[in-house]
Amino acid sequence: MQLESLELIRESSFDWARFHAYRVFDESLQRFIIGRKSYVTTHPQQLDLEAAFKEIRSCFSEGFDDSSANFEEKVRSQFEVASEESKIVFANVEFLWAMPMGNISPRTKRGYAKRWFTDESEVVTGERYFFGSPHTIANPGLWYLMNKYWELIALLRVLNLVASDEEVVDIASAKKRIAELSYAAIYEGAAKEGHFAVTKVCGVHSALLHLSAPDKFESIISENHKQQIAKVFEHVISDRPEIKCREQKIRLIRERLYDDYGDEGDPDRKHRWFFYLSRLKPLWVGKSAASLKIASIDDEVRREQAALDYSEVEGGKEATIAYRVYRSAKLVTEAKKRDDFTCQACEFTFRKQIVHVHHLDPLSERQSPKQTTLDDLVTLCPNCHYLAHFWLRKSNRFKKIEELLQKLRSIYS
Ligand SMILES: [Zn+2]
């Protein structure tokens, strides 16, 4: 694990606490984990968390069957003989599982806590505790609900370890530990042994990672979504091969894409749910492995053309950092003229339009800005251009114009 990547420094001035989920997360850590008192119920007593986690382990974790039988029925029978204290602790854990999720209604969230307690006044009330979007952090798929047993085990594991850690003395140290444990569970599988062992991928780890350090970790809880985003936009950060941590990759991708995709008029989108913008989501969501690659090359080609259109003469605006290229629109036009507005591979031409200009080594300038010359550019039709990027990903030899054109021509002969 790259510890530096977990340093919980504030890197933006974004005010997360404006949204209830972040405030409630901090408050419940302070009250429940540090102060050992119930957050979601009104019971005033000091809680023996060690003893409660132990009892929950034996009645819930060790005695649970992971079948599709009704969760409510199962959990009620499991806690039938459990102490009130264990029920209070479980209610707080279950609250933390549901609290940040937008598609579990506030009423349902309160309903979980009310399960154990018949007196209305025993459970806190109000939007301060039970809320929906925009105060939540994500809308997980049905899998989050279907997988509730494993998600709760994963959460119990993290909270149990944090509560028994002597170095956890305040909100900051609690968050740091939570982030470390969640990160290790996702990337090192370090949750498969010991008490509350988890054998499934759990969204709650990503939720905890984000809540602990929202500036560092995106509000994406789906493992699948993280995979797709990292894959489809990998070309956006291909000049930074030293970054190994996927969480860091996704954050850098977001920063770079922001220049191009903006926030659709909602400035909060820069930090929250950026990848779910209506302009961005279709590029990556629900893609099969094969179409992920197509989407990725598509975006790369589109991005290259946008950068090539950038004109030093007009406005002097710098090309976006996502595809920083230092060349003028004038040079692009010169390349097209030189090639007579004709694809140099298949000879496609149409009214001096449609054709693209491809940079033979698109990455070279990103590593060390150098002046592009006409020799670096070649006119290609959109089809050949797409294929050029396809082959370029397979081998660097297609940076040579002869090799590239020969390969492209071989497709048509
Ligand atoms: Zn062509």
Ligand SMILES: [Zn+2]
């Ligand atoms: Zn290109």
